[in-house]
Amino acid sequence: MTDSEPCSPAGAGGPAGDGDRRSPATAEFLADWRNAAYNCFSSGHKFCREVCPVMQVTRNESWSPTAFHANVVAMEQGELTVEDVAEDYVNCTGCGACELRCPNTLFTGDFYRFRTRTVDLVKRVRALAVESGVHQPGHRRWNELTEQRAHEPVLGDVPVSQEHVRDWAHGLGLPVGGETILFVDCEAAFHRTSVPRAVAQILRLAGVEFGLMGEQWCCGGPAAEMGYRDQARRFAEHNLADWRAGGVRRVLVLDPHDYVTFTEDYPAYFGDAYDVEIVLVVELLAKLIEDGTLTPTVPVPRTITYHDPCRLNKRKGVWQEPRRVLRAIPGLTFHDEDRVTQWSYCSGAGGGLPVERPELTARISGSRMDRAAALEVDTLVSACPWSERPLAEAGRARSIDVVDIHELLAESLGIEVGGSTGR
């Protein structure tokens, strides 16, 4: 249907003469993003603002999804450069709420056959900045350390390394390798080790056969989010090569961030050759409960609410399965908050924000925990290890415990989880 393709304006290259000043990388970026940016700019209906977690706590509209698009229009006009804009793009958790709330996504997406893609835009501008030599100090340091250690420096000064990446599994006697492996993200592997321990023991109880990865590196997703594309790609290539060498067909993923990386970034890198099945553990567990393989029986006397992790609820549309798991656990009083209401909630832990702006992450998680406190709960359950550190921090001030859904299920299955919850 040729007539539904937008025409390309004559001035596509921007004002005359400006092309000379622009680097080829900037010119390529503008060619890719100019129409998408203009679709947001021309709408001006800033419905994204009040759901954006950063905007909600800072009230600074320079750090809103619509500003991130408008800047591209201004760059095309020769009014702004990548040096002008780079720092603003730190202020995004990559949660995706703005995309869901965008009037363009709601309707015109069907027409143009694309949706508003703020998360991709932010990643793209960060990459352009990095590739233009404009670095954010925290992001740069984080990725340098990740490069050195093959894992994210989640323990601060305590080094993380290959010889410790399986320490969380101490005493569980898990095999290495096999057709199905469990991939454990850096935060869970080194910081909140109770989560992978809970997952591993539940899966074993259910009779699911799996092993640990041969030489597991960071998934590369965080580097991609912060704009370090080459590094992200190298990590992905390592992991895929490791899977192939070990005959891995299926990867179990407990972390929503990994899930996005493996189901969106890796296919984009490797195309059709990428034939590994990615399974989100919480979805698998909901299935195992439904078919009677797992039956939680130990009552857990807590009053809870569930935090929809952004990357599950907003990015991947996964919100039913975690609730099914929770509803199967006896003893819980569940004050649920609607998943659409939760579009405007976030822990603040995503997209490299806590690396560069920890104080903003703390304000966002504080605001999230205020919502939980209003429901008069004693526990907030999350399904994302990355969210749990800042949420737990904010929970302490409000006497609300933060528990991972896998830990909670394990408890109800009578499993002594062990490991550290970081508390």
Added chain:
Amino acid sequence: MTTSTVTTPRVPDGVLGALVDVLGGEHVLTSRTARFNRARVPAPFPVHRWRERVPDLVVLPGTAEEVAEVVRIANAHGVPIVPRDGGTGLTDGAVPERGGIVVDVKRMNEVKEIDLENRTCTVGTGISMLKLNEVLAGHGLIYPDNPASYPCSLVGGRIGTSGWSLIGARYGHTRDLVLSFELVLPTGRVIRVGDGGGRKVSKSSSGYQLKHLFMGHQGTLGIATEATLKLYPKPEAEFSPFWAFADFDSAHRCVQRLAHAGVATFAGAVLFDERKVEYLRRDDEAYIPQPADVRALVCAVAYGNEDEVRAGGTRLMRVARAAGARYLGDEISQGDWAARHDRYATPLHGRTRSGQVAPMSWHCEDAAVNWTELPAVRREWHAIVDRLRGRFDVFDDWGMFFYTSADTGVDYLTEIDVGIWEQELDDEAWAAWVAAKRDIAAVALRHGGSISACHGACREGEVDLVPLELGGGYDVMLDIKRALDPRGVMNPGKYGLDRAYGPSPAEPEGGV
């Protein structure tokens, strides 16, 4: 190393330092991105002229006292101040025309009090109605100020523009719903205005009625910092029937019968003209397909207690049927109202004359017009836009809507929606657009209406006719402006108010 560019603002020496002393460095923004993004509103403007509207710096105050200090500093140095709330207005109230300081009030978004006994709440003006109603819902209450920009416009902007509400026929518009507010005058003095002096009084005859004066001034008379609002019970029921007609004239007759019916839960009616239906059918994917013989539509909406809405709805259905309306069924009625009202769908693309799709901004020109004049205004407005489109292939006529403003059918918010391909908008096309806007406003005045029911009338084009519309009232505006803003710092360049200061407006120092 971070290399974000921070440019030195063009404000006089001492201003930046004084602002930082009052607000802290974190809340004084000088970066190019901060400034460019405060020059934007949804109203179209040639992108290549964006830089003309960029402020020198932006402040994010947290209290009325901080706003007052900023205003005092600006006064002392003769630097322009531009208040910015949601920045969703269509008449450029929040756009800096002379540089200066943008005072962005979004941080002042606190719900300060909910008075359940007297059914009021008091809020900072940086809060949106959507966020406020999330809080009020817990009490079974609603603040029913409901513009198309409901999810993102802010209470303060509603005051500064004297906003129009889609359901105003039932609940009143912003001027009726705001009981009182705190205001920083152009000199920095802080006052409270309402009906009389009481914060929560809905009707007073004490003194001049200043509340109306300080609403709809587009930021030229001060900055609202706190407002006390009237609350209603959250409606139990909504009824939004859509009816089809074979032509505009029969739809036009029907809409007024609905308005005349005197149904207490009637919250408004909307008439879609033939060009609007054609456009929606052609390009709006949210439009639910209807038979080809449907050429005009009327939608009515009722809110309230369930038993009352049910009874009122029955009467509205009877009235419409008697007027020859064909009910379109529940799916279209509920779906289309939800799409247009809750999600505010507009297609955001139009077509060139050859039928090629182009990304276009939606812009609507509005006026307040009496029901009897609607057919003539409609004909003349479409003719103006047709001529414009004939000359420049960057404009597209997206049809007209007519909304009841009151519960009696006295006048209608009349709007013509025009798609504008801003990426291609050169100076010549822009000049033609400005002239067309002036012509559109002139038609409304010739037919005894007002230039704007909703947006304000201070954009290039129609603003030229404001003295004609207001007559001697405009001279009073000039006197008031001069008296309240002796240095002319508050949002200069708007509404032709430079005239208040003599033939050549006072040049602020510092060459902004």
